[in-house]
Amino acid sequence: MKSIVYHTLTMLEDVGMSINYPDIRHVTFDDEGGSTLHCYASCMMGTRVSIEQNQPMKFIMIFTLLDYFIDATYPELEGKSFSQKYKAIPESNDYQLMLRELFRIAKLIRNSLVHNPSSFTIKNDKLDVNYSFRGTKFCLVMSFSALNDFYTAIVMYVKGDLGEGAYFHGIMRSIYSNMISGVDYISDEFSKEINKPSDELKIMPYVRDILINPTHSIRDNKIKFEIDRKHPEWQGFDVYLKKENNEYLVPMEALNIDKEIDESDLFKNWSYVGPFPQIRKDL
Structure with missing residues (x-):
């Protein structure tokens, strides 16, 4: 599976596919309390021709990858119709629910x-899909930015x-919430609503700074x-921390107002798994 995904995405990138992976910048600190910002582009953008000029082709290729991913994740669904797959994909947690709804929208398109x-x-700047099949109206109107989030x-x-x-x-x-906010209307054989995930933690997805080993202290099992860096409201930051030979990446959204986190929360939820975002340890 990894080989097919890798080569297909490489081809899409090579023909100019544009998506909105977070732009990751690194921040290092010196002994005098100063900091340096290191910028690297994270977006995927090809260099020769642009598939952005052929949105139907771009969609069909991405849909094929998604359908392949669904079959690989849930082998028992291989050979089922798209409608049967959607109904059979579990929705017991946010990971499953959002994947299920993405597949539903993709099926409609x-x-x-x-x-x-x-x-x-x-x-x-809007995608408009409108057709009928066997007496059922299928419709989707969404902004182009929402389509890119999709x-x-x-x-x-x-x-x-x-x-x-x-x-x-x-x-x-x-990303999913931003996509939903850009959907003006949806209607298919299932409903006229898109199911939403829980209200648990959201992380700003477009531009993030990684603070490399900032000064910290531990007291009462809190880190x-x-x-004291200032960040625009639309930008987030992550704290990279190495502790007892383990690596952690903590988003600012997981810190309290005093920029603290319980050690138990750190150990349970924020181990750095990579490979994205890539941590530049050589800075």
């Missing part, structure tokens, strides 16, 4: 392109480079970070 291609239009979410699931832990869930809840 895919059937439009395959069976009613004239019903698929992108104009005025693609990003699928790639994050399929690629698996954020793992499946708390960090992935926090990023995915934000307190000495951080």
Whole structure:
């Protein structure tokens, strides 16, 4: 599975696929309390031709990856219809629920392109899908930015480079929520609503600084970070910490107002699994 995913995504990147992986910057600290920001681009963007000029082709290729991922994750669903797959995908946790709803939206768009291609239009920065089948109306209207979040979410699931832990869930809840907010209307054989995940932690997904081993102290089983950097409201930061030969990546959203975290929370939820975001330990 990894080989197929890798080569397909590499090809999509090479033909200019654009998605919104977080831009990761690193912040290092000197002995005098100063800091240095190191910037590296994280977005995927090819260099020759652009598949962004052919949105139907981009979608079909990403849908194929998603369908393959569903079959690999739930082998018992292989050979089932798309509708049967959607109904059979578990939804007992946020990981499953969001994946299930992404597949539902993808199914709606895919059937439009395959069976009613004239019903698929992108104009005025909106995707508009509208067709009927066996007396059921299928409709989806979403902003182009929401469509890009939709693609990003699928790639994050399929690629698996954020793992499946708390960090992935926090990023995915934000991307998924942003996608939903950009959906003006949806209707299919299931409902006119998109199911939402829990209200647990969300992590700002677009630009994040990684603070490399900032000064910290431990008291009453709490780790307190000495951080006085100012960040815009739209930007997040993560604290990279190495403790007893274990690596941790703690998002600011998991810290309290005093920039503290319980050691038990750190050990349970915030082990760094990688490979994304990549930690530049050579800085």
